Amino acid sequence: MSEAGTAGELLLMTSVSRTAAAAQPAREKSPEALLVEAVRNGDRDAFGRLYDLYAPMVHGILLARVPFDEVDDLVQDVFLMAFKRIHTLREAGAFGGWLAMIARNRAVDFYRRQRETEELPENLARRASVDTEAAEALSLIRTLPDAYRETLVLRLVEGMTGPEIAERTGLTPASVRVNLHRGMKMLREKLGMESAR
Amino acid sequence: MKEDYLWDKSGETDAEIAELEQTLGRLRYKRPTQPQPLPTTSRTRLRPLFSPAFAIAATLVILLLAGGLWLGLRRANNTGGRDAAAVDKTPGISQPAPVVSGPPPPTGTVKQIGDNVAEREIKESINPSPLPRRIIHRVPNEQRQTLAQAQTVNNARRIRREEIARGQEAKAQLIKALLITSDKLNEVQKKIQGTQERNPIS
Numbered sequence: 001m002s003e004a005g006t007a008g009e010l011l012l013m014t015s016v017s018r019t020a021a022a023a024q025p026a027r028e029k030s031p032e033a034l035l036v037e038a039v040r041n042g043d044r045d046a047f048g049r050l051y052d053l054y055a056p057m058v059h060g061i062l063l064a065r066v067p068f069d070e071v072d073d074l075v076q077d078v079f080l081m082a083f084k085r086i087h088t089l090r091e092a093g094a095f096g097g098w099l100a101m102i103a104r105n106r107a108v109d110f111y112r113r114q115r116e117t118e119e120l121p122e123n124l125a126r127r128a129s130v131d132t133e134a135a136e137a138l139s140l141i142r143t144l145p146d147a148y149r150e151t152l153v154l155r156l157v158e159g160m161t162g163p164e165i166a167e168r169t170g171l172t173p174a175s176v177r178v179n180l181h182r183g184m185k186m187l188r189e190k191l192g193m194e195s196a197r
Numbered sequence: 198m199k200e201d202y203l204w205d206k207s208g209e210t211d212a213e214i215a216e217l218e219q220t221l222g223r224l225r226y227k228r229p230t231q232p233q234p235l236p237t238t239s240r241t242r243l244r245p246l247f248s249p250a251f252a253i254a255a256t257l258v259i260l261l262l263a264g265g266l267w268l269g270l271r272r273a274n275n276t277g278g279r280d281a282a283a284v285d286k287t288p289g290i291s292q293p294a295p296v297v298s299g300p301p302p303p304t305g306t307v308k309q310i311g312d313n314v315a316e317r318e319i320k321e322s323i324n325p326s327p328l329p330r331r332i333i334h335r336v337p338n339e340q341r342q343t344l345a346q347a348q349t350v351n352n353a354r355r356i357r358r359e360e361i362a363r364g365q366e367a368k369a370q371l372i373k374a375l376l377i378t379s380d381k382l383n384e385v386q387k388k389i390q391g392t393q394e395r396n397p398i399s
Contacts, residue, residue: 055228068224133220134220134221137220156214158225162203177204187217
C-alpha cells in the first residue's frame with residue numbers, strides 16, 4: 001500500500017476520533033477519563049489499570065500493521081510514550097483515540113526506522129510458534145485497507161465487540177460497523193468462503 | 198441475525214466468523230508476566246542539549262557576567278582617579294598645578310558631610326583623576342621617584358586616556374560577543390521549536 005494512501009486513511013480516522021472527542025464533554029466522565037486524571041495526579045496504579053484496559057486495542061492496531069514478533073515490544077513502547085506525554089492530552093475522555101493515534105504513528109515510525117537501517121527477509125523474523133494457519137489469515141487481513149484491517153483485527157483477533165472497538169478507539173459506532181461489514185466482505189472474498197459467492 | 202454476530206456477538210452464530218475467531222484468537226494479546234517498569238515521573242523526559250530553557254538560562258548567565266565585568270571596569274576607572282591624586286602628592290614630583298585635589302576634611306553637619314561625599318563621587322565619575330592605581334603599586338619604591346620626576350601631569354592624563362580607550366574597546370568587544378551569542382541562541386531556539394512542531398504526537 002502506498003504511503004499517501006496510508007496517510008489519507010490515518011487522517012480520516014483522526015478526524016473521526018476528534019469528532020467523537022468533541023462530543024465527550026457533553027457526557028459524564030467515563031471511568032477511563034477518571035483514571036487518566038488519576039495518572040496525571042501521580043497515581044501509577046491507575047496507569048496499570050489503563051494498560052489492562054487498552055493493551056488489547058494497542059496490540060490489535062499494531063498487529064494490523066507490523067510483524068507479529070515486533071508487536072509486544074512496540075506495545076510497551078506505545079504505553080511508555082503515552083505515560084510520558086499524558087500531561088499533553090487535553091481531553092481526558094479522548095484517551096482511547098489519542099492512544100490509538102500514538103500506536104498508528106509508532107507503526108509508521110517502525111517502518112521508517114527499518115528502512116533507514118536495513119531490509120530483512122520477510123520470513124526471517126517469523127517466530128516458529130506462530131500458528132501457520134493464523135499467520136496466513138492475518139496476512140490476508142493485512143492486505144485490506146487500513147481502516148478495515150484494524151477493525152477486523154480488533155474484532156477477530158482481540159475478540160472485541162463493535163461497541164467496544166468504538167469506545168476504545170474513539171471512532172463512531174457507525175464507522176466501526178461499516179468497516180467491519182465491508183472488511184469482512186472483502187476478507188471472505190479473499191478466503192474464498194461460500195458466503196462470499 | 199448473522200450480522201449481529203459480527204457486530205456484538207449476539208444473535209445466530211456465523212460459523213465462518215467463529216472459525217476465524219478461533220484461528221486468529223491464537224495471536225491475541227497476552228499480558229506479559231513482567232511488564233516494563235514505568236519511569237519515575239510522567240513529566241520526566243530526555244531534554245535535548247539546547248532546550249529553550251537552557252538557552253534562556255545561558256543568556257541570563259552571560260548577561261550577568263557581562264554586567265559584573267562592566268561594573269568592575271567602571272569601578273576600576275573611578276578608583277584609579279583617587280590614586281592618581283595620591284601620586285600627585287608624593288614628594289619629589291613637580292606639580293605645576295594639582296589636577297584634582299582631594300576633598301576638604303568633612304566639616305559641618307552629618308547631612309553636609311553626606312552631600313560632600315556624594316558630590317565628590319559624582320565629580321570623580323564625571324572627571325576622574327589621572328593615573329590608575331595599579332601603576333603605583335607595581336612600580337618599586339626606588340624607581341618611583343625617577344619615574345615620578347619624568348612624568349608630568351600630561352603624561353598621567355595620556356596614560357589615563359589610553360586606559361579608558363582600552364576599557365571601552367574591551368567593552369565593545371564584549372557587547373559584540375554577547376550579540377553574536379544571543380543570535381546563535383535564538384537560532385537554536387527556533388530550530389528546536391521547529392523540530393517540536395514537525396513531530397508532535399498529541
